[in-house]
Amino acid sequence: MFSELFLPVLMVIFMLVVGGYAVAVLDRLVASALGTPQAGGIWLAPMARGAWLLTQHANATEAPDWRAWRLAPALYLALAAGGLAVVPWSASLVATDLVTSVVLWGSVEALATVVIFLHGWSANSLLALIGGYRYVALGLSYILISMFVLIGVALPAESLQFTQVVASQEGLWNVIRQPLGLPLFLIVGLGMTFWGPLNLADSTDLAGGTAAEISGPPRLVWDMARAAMLVAFSGVAATAFLGGWLGPWLPGLLWMSLKMLAVLSVLLLLGRLLPRLAPERCVTLMWVVLLPLSFIDLVWAGIGALL
Amino acid sequence: MAVNWLHKFAVRGRVPVFPVLGKQGDGVLQHLALSPRIELVDSPRHASVLLVAGEVPADRFEPLRRVHDQLPYPFTTLWFRSEPWPHLERVARIDDLDDLPGALVTAHRELMEGRRGSAHRLLPDEPPNPWEGEGDFGQGGEGMMGGVPYGRPMAMNMENDIRDGLTLDSLTFRLGPFFFAFPPGMAAEITLQGDLVQTWQTQLTPYPQPLDEVFFDARQRPVPIAEVELARARHHLHRLFHALHLAGLENVSLRTLRLAHGLSASSTLDGLRRALSRRGFFRLTAGGGVLGPEQARMIGGPAARAAGLDDDLRAEDAGYRRLGFSPVCQTAGDTHARWRQLLDEIDQSLHLARLAERDRVHTERTGSVETPRGPWSARRPADASALFDELLPGLEWGDALATVASLDVAGLADQPVGTRPSGESRAVRGGTGNDV
Numbered sequence: 001m002f003s004e005l006f007l008p009v010l011m012v013i014f015m016l017v018v019g020g021y022a023v024a025v026l027d028r029l030v031a032s033a034l035g036t037p038q039a040g041g042i043w044l045a046p047m048a049r050g051a052w053l054l055t056q057h058a059n060a061t062e063a064p065d066w067r068a069w070r071l072a073p074a075l076y077l078a079l080a081a082g083g084l085a086v087v088p089w090s091a092s093l094v095a096t097d098l099v100t101s102v103v104l105w106g107s108v109e110a111l112a113t114v115v116i117f118l119h120g121w122s123a124n125s126l127l128a129l130i131g132g133y134r135y136v137a138l139g140l141s142y143i144l145i146s147m148f149v150l151i152g153v154a155l156p157a158e159s160l161q162f163t164q165v166v167a168s169q170e171g172l173w174n175v176i177r178q179p180l181g182l183p184l185f186l187i188v189g190l191g192m193t194f195w196g197p198l199n200l201a202d203s204t205d206l207a208g209g210t211a212a213e214i215s216g217p218p219r220l221v222w223d224m225a226r227a228a229m230l231v232a233f234s235g236v237a238a239t240a241f242l243g244g245w246l247g248p249w250l251p252g253l254l255w256m257s258l259k260m261l262a263v264l265s266v267l268l269l270l271g272r273l274l275p276r277l278a279p280e281r282c283v284t285l286m287w288v289v290l291l292p293l294s295f296i297d298l299v300w301a302g303i304g305a306l307l
Numbered sequence: 308m309a310v311n312w313l314h315k316f317a318v319r320g321r322v323p324v325f326p327v328l329g330k331q332g333d334g335v336l337q338h339l340a341l342s343p344r345i346e347l348v349d350s351p352r353h354a355s356v357l358l359v360a361g362e363v364p365a366d367r368f369e370p371l372r373r374v375h376d377q378l379p380y381p382f383t384t385l386w387f388r389s390e391p392w393p394h395l396e397r398v399a400r401i402d403d404l405d406d407l408p409g410a411l412v413t414a415h416r417e418l419m420e421g422r423r424g425s426a427h428r429l430l431p432d433e434p435p436n437p438w439e440g441e442g443d444f445g446q447g448g449e450g451m452m453g454g455v456p457y458g459r460p461m462a463m464n465m466e467n468d469i470r471d472g473l474t475l476d477s478l479t480f481r482l483g484p485f486f487f488a489f490p491p492g493m494a495a496e497i498t499l500q501g502d503l504v505q506t507w508q509t510q511l512t513p514y515p516q517p518l519d520e521v522f523f524d525a526r527q528r529p530v531p532i533a534e535v536e537l538a539r540a541r542h543h544l545h546r547l548f549h550a551l552h553l554a555g556l557e558n559v560s561l562r563t564l565r566l567a568h569g570l571s572a573s574s575t576l577d578g579l580r581r582a583l584s585r586r587g588f589f590r591l592t593a594g595g596g597v598l599g600p601e602q603a604r605m606i607g608g609p610a611a612r613a614a615g616l617d618d619d620l621r622a623e624d625a626g627y628r629r630l631g632f633s634p635v636c637q638t639a640g641d642t643h644a645r646w647r648q649l650l651d652e653i654d655q656s657l658h659l660a661r662l663a664e665r666d667r668v669h670t671e672r673t674g675s676v677e678t679p680r681g682p683w684s685a686r687r688p689a690d691a692s693a694l695f696d697e698l699l700p701g702l703e704w705g706d707a708l709a710t711v712a713s714l715d716v717a718g719l720a721d722q723p724v725g726t727r728p729s730g731e732s733r734a735v736r737g738g739t740g741n742d743v
Contacts, residue, residue, distance in 0.1 A: 034558035035565075037343035040319045048320030052355070055419065059352055059379040060358055062434055119649035126480050127350075130502045196555070197591065204555050205488060205708045207349040215352045215379035274586055278593040278705050279502065296617045 008085060010096035019231030020224045021046060023264065030268045050274055053220040061125050061213050063260045069121035073218050077225035083108045083232030088163045090245045090252035092162060102150050102160040109146050112192050113139030120210035131209025134279050135201035141286035142191035148294035149185050152178055152301035153240045167245035173243040177304060180297040182241040184290060187300055189233040189267055193226060196271025200279050217249045234263040310498030313420045321346040322415040325354035327374055328491035329389055332361025332513045335407065337545055339565055340410040349487045357414050360387040367610045372429045374485050381425035383418050384719065385410060393438045395426060401540035418613040461647050469505055469701055477505060484511050488553055490717050493692055502704040509692045515720035520676055523723050525676040532626055532663035532670055533572055536656035541567050542679040551711040554592045559583065572660040589643050595702045596710030598640045602698065606691045610714055611731055613648035614640030626670045645713040680715050690718035718742045
């Protein structure tokens with residue numbers, strides 16, 4: 001009972017908290033290294049910000065869809081938790097070792113589009129709504145790419161289970177076996193977490209976009225959810241392409257953590273280094289360049305699996 | 308106890324400040340952006356302190372009241388070189404720029420520690436226009452789609468998209484004069500379909516823009532060219548700082564600002580130019596906003612030269628000719644060409660400043676001067692914000708805002724930076740009494 005019900009829940013909650021905090025600290029470290037002034041200490045600043053948001057009132061807009069507006073941050077956090085639940089930390093340490101965990105992750109990506117649009121739409125406010133519109137265009141574009149890439153990693157494993165995907169990389173990691181896969185999947189990650197160059201939903205030119213109108217605890221939940229989704233994505237990327245817990249000398253759990261931190265650092269660095277892609281260019285790039293590339297990746301993976 | 312602990316802990320973070328810019332108020336952004344304790348935010352919902360910087364004219368009071376009321380509790384206000392409205396609680400006015408970051412931190416700390424009460428709302432908690440509950444569904448009458456429930460048309464008035472002819476919902480709204488991405492003071496009524504601009508009508512023009520004193524002096528007497536060119540380069544860098552923030556390149560925007568603050572004749576632009584190029588600022592970010600020859604001539608200055616017009620009053624000055632000056636130009640006339648033009652002109656200004664400093668060259672022509680905003684001979688460069696009305700329809704939101712940022716449209720103020728704007732006393736009087 002404990003190992004089947006409580007342990008997975010505890011694991012996911014632990015990762016939500018620790019992972020979210022790690023993202024906040026890492027992002028500040030990256031920003032500081034690139035010259036953005038920081039105050040209050042890198043380690044304490046995220047908690048001070050969280051404390052400030054907890055002291056601030058959650059504001060109202062004119063006639064929002066209250067239920068949807070309040071639920072959307074929680075739903076996005078729940079999606080991140082769902083993603084974290086299927087990330088295997090070792091051969092035996094996985095919150096929920098579903099035989100269809102790849103499919104579950106795919107549904108997390110698809111539902112993220114719904115939740116983020118809901119967040120923008122329900123505020124009944126202009127800039128938030130534009131953020132929602134933009135995200136729908138982006139979401140529709142990256143989901144197909146993601147599907148091709150994920151099927152590509154399921155083929156050599158002959159399974160839709162992430163633990164099997166890791167086991168299939170015993171001889172050679174997918175990052176080598178399918179060289180297009182990880183770069184394409186990282187772009188998907190930037191899209192589904194609307195981070196850095198693909199932050200079309202909550203961008204600066206929309207004064208925060210879907211989050212432009214939220215304050216206080218709902219904003220804290222939204223920020224935590226975005227950080228948790230980055231962690232969940234990093235876990236899936238490390239599992240699908242970097243051999244998950246596999247590696248010499250160190251325990252599997254440590255290998256997995258290091259690989260996740262590496263993916264997370266790349267995403268955060270890209271977020272700080274690149275400007276935001278113009279929406280039209282972004283959609284063109286996705287459909288004209290990246291989608292054909294993801295199809296090539298799938299064909300490549302298929303041929304590799306047949307040989 | 309736990310709540311007290313939470314409030315005390317909250318003080319240790321950066322202070323989120325939403326700046327409302329009045330006349331000559333935009334200088335505070337460049338000062339505060341580099342302060343490690345201050346976080347300038349783009350939405351009033353994300354702020355703890357509302358900073359009113361510079362005098363706000365009376366015709367912008369109503370929007371200021373609305374912005375004030377958008378800050379979530381608890382919040383406070385601070386007025387910089389601006390007369391606080393007397394009925395606000397615990398108002399503070401700061402006049403020294405160096406004191407401003409400390410005052411903002413103190414205001415936030417006092418707010419968090421309960422030593423300062425939160426400001427109260429100025430407007431009644433009701434929609435600005437009454438609900439018109441007619442029709443079967445309270446949609447405002449006139450059928451399912453024709454109502455104006457809160458005095459605004461529903462987003463259901465179908466119009467043909469001007470780009471591809473698709474018939475989509477349209478949404479009309481007013482933005483400004485305190486929207487951070489607009490020139491200070493500007494407001495516009497905009498109709499969007501999705502994120503595509505269908506119509507744009509500039510309703511309030513930006514505040515006249517003050518320039519460095521050296522440009523005013525240059526019209527009266529010969530001045531060192533090095534001084535003029537450094538002031539010009541600084542002006543352009545400040546504009547670039549804003550555009551980079553808008554494009555999501557926060558660290559490069561701050562780097563630009565640091566360069567502007569420490570600018571001297573020995574400064575170089577190489578590092579910044581390389582960073583912008585490597586990070587794809589000219590390839591990945593929003594473009595568009597191509598100026599035709601007439602539009603380019605109307606704005607003048609770097610925007611005109613980015614569109615291929617080589618008008619530059621410096622070419623008529625013997626001092627500049629001795630330094631080998633000739634105007635640099637681009638041809639495309641779009642947003643990216645304007646930023647390339649600005650970088651080229653900053654480079655050119657630094658080069659001229661170096662030569663002029665070495666040879667102690669002064670301007671020789673008085674009565675007219677090429678300002679960073681454009682030529683100033685018989686008349687000062689006038690406001691050109693009406694140009695947006697024809698330039699922005701058909702652009703996506705990001706492209707439209709990038710275009711706005713790339714065009715220096717505000718007219719020139721009649722006094723240099725740092726002097727009290729004309730009409731200030733009238734604005735101050737308008738801010739008191741019963742009108743708030």
